[in-house]
Amino acid sequence: MRINKYLADAGICSRRKADELIKDGKVKVNGEVMTTPGYDVQDHDEVVYEGQAVRPLMNKVYYLLNKPVGCVTSVTDDRDRMTVIDLFADNDERLFPVGRLDYNTAGVLFVTNDGDFSYHLTHPKHQIEKLYQVRIAGMISKEDVSKLRHGVDIGGFVTSRARVDVVSWTKHSTILEVTIHEGKNRQVRRMFEAVGKHVEELTRLSVGGIGLGHLKPGQYRKLNPNEVAMLMKM
Ligand code: URA
Numbered sequence: 001m002r003i004n005k006y007l008a009d010a011g012i013c014s015r016r017k018a019d020e021l022i023k024d025g026k027v028k029v030n031g032e033v034m035t036t037p038g039y040d041v042q043d044h045d046e047v048v049y050e051g052q053a054v055r056p057l058m059n060k061v062y063y064l065l066n067k068p069v070g071c072v073t074s075v076t077d078d079r080d081r082m083t084v085i086d087l088f089a090d091n092d093e094r095l096f097p098v099g100r101l102d103y104n105t106a107g108v109l110f111v112t113n114d115g116d117f118s119y120h121l122t123h124p125k126h127q128i129e130k131l132y133q134v135r136i137a138g139m140i141s142k143e144d145v146s147k148l149r150h151g152v153d154i155g156g157f158v159t160s161r162a163r164v165d166v167v168s169w170t171k172h173s174t175i176l177e178v179t180i181h182e183g184k185n186r187q188v189r190r191m192f193e194a195v196g197k198h199v200e201e202l203t204r205l206s207v208g209g210i211g212l213g214h215l216k217p218g219q220y221r222k223l224n225p226n227e228v229a230m231l232m233k234m
Pocket of ligand 1: 100101102103105185186187188189190202
């Protein structure tokens with residue numbers, strides 16, 4: 001097996017990232033730094049990354065988590081806050097989250113040990129559809145909704161066309177659904193900031209058409225093989 005696939009199958013990173021690690025001299029085979037991305041790993045080889053021997057995982061796992069607010073989308077946190085991986089306390093797989101949701105954002109987050117799955121879903125060229133429910137204070141004008149639909153400047157970047165629907169409103173707050181295909185940092189919050197609105201609550205309802213279903217915040221389920229295959233084809 002090529003060494004970049006070997007590292008990806010071990011849950012270290014994507015194949016593309018593995019090529020970089022190898023070129024940067026971060027991977028050793030049988031005690032020697034290995035800088036050839038095309039190296040074919042043999043059964044008896046010992047592959048070491050960051051001082052740890054790595055082996056391809058036999059079992060790749062894919063979860064759909066309803067991320068609660070108040071936890072970080074990372075594996076560890078230097079400020080000791082709860083991470084999304086802490087919610088999988090009984091699992092001994094080497095899990096990591098796919099992409100990112102803010103500390104105060106809830107909803108659909110995939111968690112896996114498959115670096116290629118993560119790379120595929122987060123690569124901008126695949127334009128995976130993400131649906132958010134947004135609550136803002138007060139009401140929003142038709143003009144502002146139109147601006148959000150056509151694209152707004154979120155600071156050096158103009159967003160692409162988005163689907164934006166007002167779901168319900170009162171004098172005090174408005175609920176909208178927003179579908180985007182990009183994934184800039186804090187994109188939805190920054191889009192609303194661009195029209196002078198502060199997002200008070202943000203929930204990701206679905207990614208690639210896979211929604212929360214009956215999962216409560218903090219609960220997760222395994223993705224079924226058809227769902228994984230469908231996401232990898234997008
Ligand atoms: N957009 C945001 O602003 N925050 C998220 O967590 C996800 C999308």
